[in-house]
Amino acid sequence: MKNEHMKVTMITGASGGIGKAIADQLAGRKHDLLLIARNEETLQEQCKLLMQRHGISAHYIAADLSAPETALRVFTEVTLRGLEVEMLINNAGIGSGGDFTAISLQSELNLIQLNISSLVALTHLFLPQMQSRRNGTLVNIASMTAFMPVPYMAVYAASKAFVRSFTQAITEECKPKGVCVLLFSPGLTRTNFNASAGIEGEKALRLRSNHSQAASQTPEQVAVELIKALDEQRNFAISGRRNRIRAKLMALLPSSMIARNIASAYRKG
Numbered sequence: 569m570k571n572e573h574m575k576v577t578m579i580t581g582a583s584g585g586i587g588k589a590i591a592d593q594l595a596g597r598k599h600d601l602l603l604i605a606r607n608e609e610t611l612q613e614q615c616k617l618l619m620q621r622h623g624i625s626a627h628y629i630a631a632d633l634s635a636p637e638t639a640l641r642v643f644t645e646v647t648l649r650g651l652e653v654e655m656l657i658n659n660a661g662i663g664s665g666g667d668f669t670a671i672s673l674q675s676e677l678n679l680i681q682l683n684i685s686s687l688v689a690l691t692h693l694f695l696p697q698m699q700s701r702r703n704g705t706l707v708n709i710a711s712m713t714a715f716m717p718v719p720y721m722a723v724y725a726a727s728k729a730f731v732r733s734f735t736q737a738i739t740e741e742c743k744p745k746g747v748c749v750l751l752f753s754p755g756l757t758r759t760n761f762n763a764s765a766g767i768e769g770e771k772a773l774r775l776r777s778n779h780s781q782a783a784s785q786t787p788e789q790v791a792v793e794l795i796k797a798l799d800e801q802r803n804f805a806i807s808g809r810r811n812r813i814r815a816k817l818m819a820l821l822p823s824s825m826i827a828r829n830i831a832s833a834y835r836k837g
């Protein structure tokens with residue numbers, strides 16, 4: 569395997585769901601890849617398959633981005649391996665749902681570390697090289713919850729509002745420096761996300777997040793829309809026509825009214 573300053577697209581949370589679908593699509597377009605997630609066995613198997621199927625180079629680093637020191641460890645490992653990250657896709661994320669005070673504080677703090685702090689750290693570590701080369705792309709994955717306060721998903725939605733605000737600001741800072749930034753927001757997508765967040769059964773129904781009842785996309789559909797947004801060099805895209813219409817309607821309403829309605833719908837069940 570070549571490893572001398574090989575240009576790679578690095579995807580966090582690439583072992584399943586949306587990140588895996590993005591990896592598949594990009595491998596089909598001959599991107600060499602660096603995949604990050606916790607499950608080493610899955611990553612190893614996935615890299616083997618991608619290399620066989622697409623004739624690309626696929627690397628992985630097994631890493632837990634809910635730990636504060638991980639982003640720097642990943643950056644150091646990338647440097648040691650002589651890889652050059654020309655596209656960074658910050659996709660890894662976890663959800664949480666239910667009564668805020670009933671959710672364990674540690675799991676909310678881990679969520680903040682993964683969804684916010686590690687995303688900021690990886691961006692801070694890899695962006696300077698892209699800027700000095702005047703070449704590179706940063707993609708941050710938000711969510712429809714980035715546009716409104718969501719009672720009973722308070723910390724998750726706030727983490728995605730952070731991702732939205734941060735990314736839109738960085739987009740402008742990057743414009744004169746030759747780096748393209750995309751803020752990409754999926755809506756409800758049929759992945760392992762709900763299960764890992766413990767949003768299942770009655771809770772999923774009350775949060776309008778049940779895959780069989782609420783409109784949702786497959787991770788493959790989401791990945792196709794993301795690639796299209798990259799091809800069009802967009803700075804902002806929402807996945808799914810229904811979600812785009814919803815975002816436009818939401819923007820017309822006061823956020824306090826949206827929050828009140830979500831809370832009352834959740835309590836009514």
Ligand SMILES: NC(=O)c1ccc[n+]([C@@H]2O[C@H](COP(=O)([O-])OP(=O)(O)OC[C@H]3O[C@@H](n4cnc5c(N)ncnc54)[C@H](OP(=O)(O)O)[C@@H]3O)[C@@H](O)[C@H]2O)c1
Nearest residue numbers: 581583584585586606607633634661711756757759760761
């Ligand atoms: N699914 C939806 O409805 C939806 C809607 C809007 C936005 N999103 C966003 O889309 C992104 C991807 O979500 P998904 O639906 O694809 O979720 P998913 O199916 O649960 O996949 C999450 C991915 O992140 C990895 N991951 C989880 N915790 C990690 C950690 N601590 N460190 C490193 N990697 C970790 C997982 O692999 P390991 O378990 O091996 O680490 C997996 O590869 C997230 O940012 C999410 O907020 C999802």
